[in-house]
Amino acid sequence: MKKLWGGRFTQTAEEWVEEFGASIPFDQELVEEDIKGSLAHVAMLGKCGILLEGDVQKIKQGLQLLEQKALNNELSFSVSEEDIHLNIEKMLIEEIGPVGGKLHTGRSRNDQVATDMHLYLQKNVNEIILLICEFQAALVTQAEHHIEAIIPGYTHLQRAQPISFAHHLMAYFWMLERDKTRYKESLKRINQSPLGAGALAGTTFPIDREYSASLLGFNSIYENSIDAVSDRDFIVEFLSNSSMLMMHLSRLCEEMILWSSQEFQFIEIDDRFATGSSIMPQKKNPDMAELIRGKTGRVYGNLFGLLTVLKGTPLAYNKDMQEDKEGMFDTVKTVIGSLQIFTGMIASMVINKNQMSAATKQDFSNATELADYLASKGLPFREAHEIVGKLVLTCIDREFYLLDLPFNEYKNACHLFEEDIFDYLDPYTAVNRRNSVGGTGFREVENAILQAKLRLEKK
Known part of the structure; x- marks a missing residue:
């Protein structure tokens, strides 16, 4: 043929x-x-x-x-x-x-394919931004309903301090807000038109590149015809932004997998986003969360694949650049699917507030309250830290927790302790007192949710 x-x-x-x-x-x-x-x-x-x-x-x-x-x-x-x-x-x-x-x-396949990919990402990045907003809205709704649900906060995956569950969820809202900002910023590069650049040198025909760009909804044109047909930065940027987004989703996946386990029992994932076992009838596996966590590596691979393709290609177009598309298509499909799944998982998950609360009373995550208590009475924090550390060790040796320790033990440890110390040790009180800006105190969490709603109204 x-x-x-x-x-x-x-x-x-x-x-x-x-x-x-x-x-x-x-x-x-x-x-x-x-x-x-x-x-x-x-x-x-x-x-x-x-x-x-x-x-x-x-x-x-x-x-x-x-x-x-x-x-x-x-x-x-x-x-x-x-x-x-x-x-x-x-x-x-x-x-x-x-x-x-x-x-x-007046055109070449070189500027034609570049134009196609700009249009493709223009459409799909805008869709991804809308899906991020929907996911954020689901987080805000769950947070709003669970401001006073108390959960252990972790560092090093060790219980650290009690926090509001809403505060934990809202951390992901702000991660997604940064992701959304990055995608919006990338539209400045996506909304450029390479059409009319020809193979690499422009054309002898008296074309009007600005006119065709305006018809396609682009904000500007490439100023250099060689750059127009050889640039794939906008795809690399998309893949990079998507890798960041998927990293954030993967972190939440990991937490939901832990929270839904028998060991934690903080949440239950809706049946629509879980599967069973072919041999163990009792199993309910968080498969969608695990799958999104796994697909994160796929998106990373697409980013590094394109970077590797581009690193040794001279100007302008080379056949190597045909390898720019499959990873882009795959990433778009993966990100859109992951956001849609996650929005449903978050909106439908059941929160076990009693189990969360019980967990905060079976650890030493309220130890910082003791140190802060002594520091507020004028004791240098480092001295307070040592006193509390010894009290924790006493509790560990006797196999009970700080709330169970008799008051005379506190008084023997430091004369600054008063009987109001037990109010400070209550996880609910400990959380509610942390009202520094951006903290986990209920008033601050309510304010953060209000600010988040205002952001979503602006989109």
């Missing part, structure tokens, strides 16, 4: 070589973007008088017909046409005749 670029060639590649080099098995994902870019390009060619209006209208009608067929999943792609661009061009020529070949005037 004759190639659209085959004039210079006397032989054709064997079928297996064509299959190895073809990108159509995966870049057909760009069909809508490719047609959208072509519609803008032909409109620009008509505006600039490069194509006759009759030809422009015929090409537009043909592209719109292909666009509808694409929406109806009625297009059939061929490996022999290599990629999405040549497939669409060949289909267009079959629909409207040789005039369809005029569509490629």
Whole structure:
């Protein structure tokens, strides 16, 4: 079969070589973007008088017909046409005749594919931003209902201090807020148009790149034609931002897996996001959380894969850069799916407040309250720290907790202790007293939730 670029060639590649080099098995994902870019390009060619209006209208009608067929999943792609661009061009020529070949005037597949990927990320990054907002809203709702639910806070996975469960959830809200900001910031680079840069050197035709850019919803154009066709920074940035997001999701996955275990029993994950065992009837496995945790490595791999592809490629376009798409497609699918799953998991999880509260009374996470108590009475904190450490050791030796220690033991340890110490040791009181800005005190958590709601209203 004759190639659209085959004039210079006397032989054709064997079928297996064509299959190895073809990108159509995966870049057909760009069909809508490719047609959208072509519609803008032909409109620009008509505006600039490069194509006759009759030809422009015929090409537009043909592209719109292909666009509808694409929406109806009625297009059939061929490996022999290599990629999405040549497939669409060949289909267009079959629909409207040789005039369809005029569509490629003033552009190259190099600027065409770059345009397609900018459009693809423009659409999907905006969707991801909306999904992050939905996930944040689910976190805020759960937090609002559990401000006074007390949970052990951990450092080194050892119980550290009691905190509000809402405060813990809201930590993830602010992580996601940073993720959202990064995606929004990246749109400045995504919303640039490479269309009209040609293969690398521009074109002799009097095109209007700003006009086609405006039709596609881009804010600006690339200033350098070589940079326009060789730049994949915007994809690397997307993969980097997505890796950061998935890292945050993975951390919450790990906590939900722990919290739902028999050892913790702090939460129960909804049946829709869990599975059973083929051999152990009692099992309820947090599979979706585990799967998202695992998919994080997949997204990291896509980032490092593209960085490795790009690190040794000279300017401008090289066939290596065909490897920029599959990781991008896969990351978009993974991030969107993970956010949708997580929103459902958070919104539907059941919180076991009694189990959480009981856990805070069976540890020494209130020890800092003792040290702060003594420091507030004028004792240097380091001395207070040592006194409390010895009291903790006494409790460990006797196999009970600080709230169980008789008052005379406190008085013997330090004359500054008064009987109000037991109020300070209560986990609920300990949490509620921490009202420094950004702290776990209930008043501060309520304020943080209010601020979060205001952020979500602005989106």
